[in-house]
Amino acid sequence: MGEEAERLVVVTGANKGIGFEIVRQLAKEGITVVLTARDATRGKEALESLKSQGLHTVNFHPLDVASQESVLALAEWLHKTYGGIDILVNNAGILNLDKDVTFETVKPVLDTNYFGVKNVTKALLPLLRDDTAGGAQVIVVASRFGQLKHLENKDYVKKLSDREHLTEDFVDSFVNHYLKDVVDGSQKGEGWPNWTDWVNSPYGRSVETYSVSKVAVIAYVSALHNTLVAQLGSGKKINVFSCTPGFVATDFNNNRGTKTVEEGADTPVWLALHSPKEGTGKFWDERKVVDF
Ligand SMILES: NC(=O)c1ccc[n+]([C@@H]2O[C@H](COP(=O)([O-])OP(=O)(O)OC[C@H]3O[C@@H](n4cnc5c(N)ncnc54)[C@H](OP(=O)(O)O)[C@@H]3O)[C@@H](O)[C@H]2O)c1
Known part of the structure; x- marks a missing residue:
């Protein structure tokens, strides 16, 4: 277990699916994990399920990432209960x-997949301890649907590709x-992701919105990295990563994932585990940095 045993990880949207599995794998390493969920009953059931598997380093607290009140309540509870945290995994998504x-x-x-990630991160940043080996971390579970190849507006592609100059304000303005x-009613022809192939699928044009939200969080991770680098010296060392889990069989896709x-x-x-x-600031797939 080593130094990981002393770390505290917070995972959002963790009552089921990929979030639940992230908690389970980290708890198996002996790491203390706060499993959060927007529904307290579902969250506590998930906690009990892990305890019944012999995983006793997990705790639960409610968190609706789309509610500022809920985000602030979690931050206050974490501060009182643990003093600080080491890793935040923004997994919740719809x-x-x-x-x-x-x-x-x-x-x-957008409120869940983009603004929710931003609000949770902003509220928990002051609690992140940078005295752990490799610094603290913020990890965002994004998606391949957030890669710029899906975006048709060339001006946005150019500006969003310029990672080193990305700012949170610019990403907000994009969203x-x-x-x-x-x-x-004018989004057609504006160069937003073109999902004509999906219109007749069970997902329909909703994939367009999902894609915009995931482009935005991947860009946000680069922008946050830039902000943190600018603060180094006066600020904390915090590594930030966006990643895709791949196409995973969960309720999210009616278990169609491979x-x-x-x-x-x-x-x-x-x-x-490796930070x-x-x-840092980049998009990861299968343990490797890939193109945004
Ligand atoms: N599955 C895939 O193929 C795939 C591919 C690429 C990326 N992803 C990303 O992976 C992440 C997890 O997806 P999944 O497949 O595990 O989906 P899932 O099984 O549907 O789980 C999503 C989790 O997010 C929670 N959630 C939704 N809105 C929330 C909110 N406002 N506040 C707090 N929690 C909230 C859900 O809670 P409830 O149970 O209360 O609804 C649930 O626990 C998402 O960000 C998704 O975009 C998934």
Whole structure:
């Protein structure tokens, strides 16, 4: 177990699927893990399931990543209970299977997959301890749907590719531009991800919104890295990574995925255990840095 035994990891959206498996694999290493879930009953059931497997280093706290009140309550509880944390794994995410792309269907996806990640990270950053070997970490479970090859707007592709100059404000403006186009009904032709191949699939055009949200979190990780580098000296050493679990059989895709949850959790867990120095701010797949 070694030094990992003293680390504290917080995982969002961990009552099932990949998040639950990330908690399970880290707990098997003897690491203390806070399993969070938006529904307390489902979260406590998940906790009991892990305890029944002999994993006793897991604790539970409610967290709805889309609720600022819930995010602040978690931060306060972590501070009081543990003093600080070492690793945050932003895993919670949704895909709205409603085929319509309207403000009502898009907003919850952006609020969970992008603004939720940002708000949780912002609230927990002050609690991250950088005195562990390799520094503290923020890991974001993103998706291959967030790679820039899916985006048709060449201007955004150019600006978002320029990782070293990405800022959180720019990523916010990208997401808010998409939301505005949805409200105006003008998103077609604006170069947002083109998912015509998916329109007749069970996912419909909702994949377009999901893709925008995941492009945004991958870009956010680079922007956060830039902010943290700029603060080095006065700030903390925190490694930040985005990654994809691959296409994993979970409720998310009605179990259509081709990977098991064990395989899907592999890269985020590996990042948590190894915190590779070279790949901070970047997007990871199968334990390797890949193109955004
Ligand atoms: N499965 C794949 O093939 C795949 C591929 C690429 C990326 N991903 C990403 O992997 C992550 C996990 O997906 P999964 O496949 O494990 O999906 P899942 O089985 O549907 O699990 C998603 C988890 O997120 C939670 N969640 C949703 N909204 C939340 C909120 N507002 N606050 C807190 N928790 C919330 C869910 O809680 P409830 O049980 O309460 O709904 C659930 O625990 C997501 O970010 C997803 O985008 C998955």
